[in-house]
Amino acid sequence: MSTILIILQNNFARVFSKKGVYIQIFLIPVLLISLSIYMNSKIEPKLNIGIIEEDQSSTSKDFISLLQSTKNITVKTVNINTKNSDLIINKYDFIITIPNGFEKKVLSLRNGIEKTSIDNLLKFEGIRSKKLLDKGKELSYYYIVYNKPLDISELLRNPDEKLPSVLAISVGFILIFLFANAISYSNLLIEDTENNILLRFKLSPNKLYKYILANTISTFLIIYIQSLFSILVAKYLFNVNIGTNIVNILLYMILVSICCTLFGIAITTLINNENNASIVGSATILISSLLSGTIISLNVPKGIDILSRFFPQRYIINGIRGLEAGDNLWQLFNSQIYILIFICIFFFTSIYSLKKNN
Amino acid sequence: MTFLKLIIFDFKITFKNKTTIFYTLAYPIILTLIFGYLFSATFEIDKTTSSYDYFAITMLIFFVLGYSITTVYFLDDAEYKASNQRLLFSPTPPLYIVFSRIIARVIVLIIYLTLAVILLKLFLHVNFGTNLFKTLIIFYAEGLFACLLGVLLSLLPLNTESIMTILNILLMIFAILGGGFFPIDSLGDTFEKLSYISPQRWVTLSLFQTIYDGSSSLYVPTIIVLISSSLFILVLIKILFRKEKLLA
Secondary structure (H helix, E strand, C coil): CHHHHHHHHHHHHHHHCCCHHHHHHHHHHHHHHHHHHHHHHHCCCCEEEEEEECCCCHHHHHHHHHHHHCCCEEEEECCHHHHHHHHHCCCCCEEEEECCCHHHHHHHHHHHCCHHHHHHHCEEECCCCHHHHHHHHHHHHHHHHHCCCCCCHHHHCCCCCCCCCHHHHHHHHHHHHHHHHHHHHHHHHHHHHHCCHHHHHHHCCCCHHHHHHHHHHHHHHHHHHHHHHHHHHHHHHCCCCCCCCHHHHHHHHHHHHHHHHHHHHHHHHHHCCHHHHHHHHHHHHHHHHHHCCCCCCCCCCHHHHHHHCCCHHHHHHHHHHHHHCCCCHHHHHHHHHHHHHHHHHHHHHHHHHHHHHC | CHHHHHHHHHHHHHHHCHHHHHHHHHHHHHHHHHHHHHCCCCCCCCCCCCHHHHHHHHHHHHHHHHHHHHHHCCCCCHHHHHHHHHHHHCCCCHHHHHHHHHHHHHHHHHHHHHHHHHHHHHHHCCCCCCCHHHHHHHHHHHHHHHHHHHHHHHCCCCCHHHHHHHHHHHHHHHHHHCCCCCCCHHHCHHHHHHHHHCHHHHHHHHHHHHHHHCCCCCHHHHHHHHHHHHHHHHHHHHHHCCHHHHHC
């Protein structure tokens, strides 16, 4: 027991002697949660319309000012030189060109404009969503015929789309951060191998399992401190709604922290090179987080949905969503079982790699 | 002559380095495939443009900028420790060691990047514009900048893990703000203004404008900024470099 405690003490001293670690533990979670809150407040259905006004008439000006005064619509004048690239980067959902003679046509047709004739009055250009383009046409028709602003929030709302909560976005970001940190702290194992400390340990009468156990516990404790701090900051500093009792979420984060820790150890022991472990690990985390909907949740194709079942982040985020909805830990049995399976996979991978390396 | 020998030596090591191959060749292609497939329904109106066209560009930019991660380590890499020591005891100027490695890394990046672009063009028919060389030049300039940035960060008086964590998060923020994973401009003015701080945004915009509008209004300034920043970083590296770093 004393050997484990000595290694623990030593690892803590090594980690906390580095200046940057305090920024990692205490500052980055605050920044990530602030970013999540900000992102959540800004994610709302919006329509970005680019305008090319060829017909400089009062009718075209009225039409543009109606669009501008509509809530959730942003109107921008199109730069002809960068029109195509602006559509590619989605600066505009679509472009409306008001052609010469627009006023004349509107005045002659005002009482008899049909929805289908909107394409004869205005030119619509878009490359992305057909649905949004059709909504734009519908809106333009309404504004030309009735000449008064409209509340378009219902028109833009997609009933199939569920916007992610602050908690889900925060945990998504923090999860990437925890996985990356787990690799960074597990690098102590590689450092020990390179500095021959592991060899000295093996030549001593101590059992190797004590060394592995102590390293796992030290990484777990640091990761758990980070997740604990992040949740407490989210709850008490930013008043993020975490739905369930805070004890449930803190208990759940123990499982999550074990998963992150063992992932870090599995990657470092598999690659056995400090630099490469960080690089490969960060890319793996990025890809798996994106596929499992940790950063952005999407209605993904079936193939990707099946693929995402092979990543722990999917089940961790599902669990968080459950806790947010008020479920207790028993109701999250399925998510927890899947996370446990990943813990076992990472554990046995680490053992296998360590034996192979030795 | 020694300098050339050092470059060839470092080139051989870096060229065979699996992490470099993954980071510069495999990851951009894999992520383009994943994102392209995930967002395959995005360009539903214009069938001539596909999500692969968008993500091939953004992913290449992301990973070229991320190449700085691989150079953060290269001065104090354990694998180089013994050879560093021998070189420092020889009459070789210490700066030769650093600059030869930088040159070798940039050459390797150029080779793999060109290969990635050719593979993406051949197999996914990604649109890199009519003048492929013009598109590649901006990637190369970004690669040089990223490579030097990594070396500069490794010379800062911070431990490598902290630099890595901060750099990883910064790159991720730059990628998100630069429209690497999804278009940021659609989120409104605030995000658009915030995205001005991301170097990824400027490279992405200049490339898209060059490819789809034939406009060089951002292309030339972006190249000038990347090259002049690289030269500035090079001067900083010369000032900050201490040969003890090679033995750390």
